[in-house]
Amino acid sequence: MRHVLTWTAVVPLASLAAWVWLLLGQGFFWRTDVRLPPVPAGGEPVDWPSVAVVVPARDEAEVLPLTLPTLLAQDYPGHAHILLVDDGSGDGTGALARELADRAPDGPPLTVLRPGEPEPGWTGKLWAVRHGIAHARSGTAEPELLLLTDADIAHEPDSLRRLVRGALAQRLDLVSQMARLRVRTGWERLIVPAFVYFFSQLYPFRWVNSPRARTAAAAGGCVLLRTQAAVRAGVPDSIRDAVIDDVTLGRAVKRSGGRIWLGLADGVSSVRPYVGLGPLWRMVSRSAYAQLLNNPVLLVATVLGLLVVYVVPPVWACAGSPVGGAAWLLMALSYVPTLRYYGQPLWRAPLLPVTAVLYLAMTVDSAVQHYQGRGAAWKGRTYS
Structure with a gap:
């Protein structure tokens, strides 16, 4: 019983720690203010390049x-x-x-x-x-x-x-x-x-x-x-x-x-x-495994990482874990700027784990297609 309690405490803590690090240590990736800066008056070139x-x-x-x-x-x-x-x-x-x-x-x-x-x-x-x-x-x-x-x-x-x-x-x-x-x-x-x-x-x-x-x-x-x-x-x-x-x-x-x-x-x-889902699935799955260098070890690590970072927080939160709830909240808050950029309602932010599971499935499917010789297929062409 003690082993189970320890395990159930460590997993959500790992998820929360991961989200704290992602928010503060991953280049503030969640911000959407990286845009082409406006050029001040008089700042245009005299000779425009071809x-x-x-x-x-x-x-x-x-x-x-x-x-x-x-x-x-x-x-x-x-x-x-x-x-x-x-x-x-x-x-x-x-x-x-x-x-x-x-x-x-x-x-x-x-x-x-x-x-x-x-x-x-x-x-x-x-x-x-x-x-x-x-x-x-x-x-x-x-x-x-x-x-x-x-x-x-x-x-x-x-x-x-x-x-x-x-x-x-x-x-x-x-x-x-x-x-x-x-x-x-x-x-x-x-x-x-x-x-x-x-x-x-x-x-x-x-x-x-x-x-x-x-x-x-x-x-x-x-x-x-x-x-x-x-x-x-x-x-x-x-x-x-x-x-x-x-x-x-x-x-x-x-x-x-x-x-x-x-x-x-x-x-x-x-x-x-x-x-429909099909075209979006193909858009992601045709190159997802290539993003992992077609490496099965990286695939396993990615699957485990996605589960800990995106799936554990809502599951543990629904089970009554305040730590899991805190991790889920940080996840949702990090998604808000992107939703605003796309003009989407903020109630979609807590649904990010659902989308992450879909991306996980697309990544696994990308690996399956690769080993079946159908990887990176696009408009009638397939690349190894």
């Missing part, structure tokens, strides 16, 4: 009418050129892009590229990015900056202008904004805010942005990159097989001596719909 906007796109005809016009409508004083790389689409993505560009004759020029199937060892997205960058650099005037943005990302008219100002003002080599994902359906409201919360827990933005910290990451939907920084880091060739390409890109640039910045977006959003 920008090549590279958009890898594979079967994106559904979302392109909502996103490409926002790039064609950018209020950017310098020269910008949009390169849409049609990665083997079968739905007329390339033709639709040209049609949308014809409707916006005053926008930046658009070029549609078709690089063909990726060579062995390349993921499709990075193969498309490689061809977009190569084409941008092949002209007589190499662009100073590269904007890598996904085909499902919509930009406010001043998005590019604000990104460039932030990069120049802080002398950054990479500026990345985590696009605001769609939260309209019930499943999106349950899972999407937690996706951003967990990402920032793994890669605290303040650590990413500190030159003294080793933590590095980026958000692949919106990355502004100096061309010379890309050359110095050897990207995308040096990361050609990366399934989690945005995090790997951030690491490559930071390791090569570049200064990087990652924050939440105000004028950049994803329009991709996730109707």
Whole structure:
């Protein structure tokens, strides 16, 4: 009996200690105030650098009418050129892009590229990015900056202008904004805010942005990159097989001596719909095990950690443990800023353990798919 009492006391104490440490010692990951700073009056550059906007796109005809016009409508004083790389689409993505560009004759020029199937060892997205960058650099005037943005990302008219100002003002080599994902359906409201919360827990933005910290990451939907920084880091060739390409890109640039910045977006959003649990499940499970380096030991440690940190507090609290209740309260409070960022009601904060269990199941399923040879499947391609 004494052994059982000791065990029931130690487990919730471990959960509470974990939450105290997470709140205070994990880079204040739960805060949502890491945004591009406003530029003071008179702080804009005299000469705006040229920008090549590279958009890898594979079967994106559904979302392109909502996103490409926002790039064609950018209020950017310098020269910008949009390169849409049609990665083997079968739905007329390339033709639709040209049609949308014809409707916006005053926008930046658009070029549609078709690089063909990726060579062995390349993921499709990075193969498309490689061809977009190569084409941008092949002209007589190499662009100073590269904007890598996904085909499902919509930009406010001043998005590019604000990104460039932030990069120049802080002398950054990479500026990345985590696009605001769609939260309209019930499943999106349950899972999407937690996706951003967990990402920032793994890669605290303040650590990413500190030159003294080793933590590095980026958000692949919106990355502004100096061309010379890309050359110095050897990207995308040096990361050609990366399934989690945005995090790997951030690491490559930071390791090569570049200064990087990652924050939440105000004028950049994803329009991709996730109707039902299935698409959201696939979004997470296709790369979750790769995040753990496809390592079964890390998988077991992650499962145990998630159980102790997210499941134990509500279970013990419902059993009458005040320590478990305190841990659950800290967990819910840490989730409140993310819910506010997404405009969600605060009563969802105590439901974070439910979402964590779903993410745990997605991670385990990702490992199962990996060992069945179906890991990292995306739009008809599977990567080892």
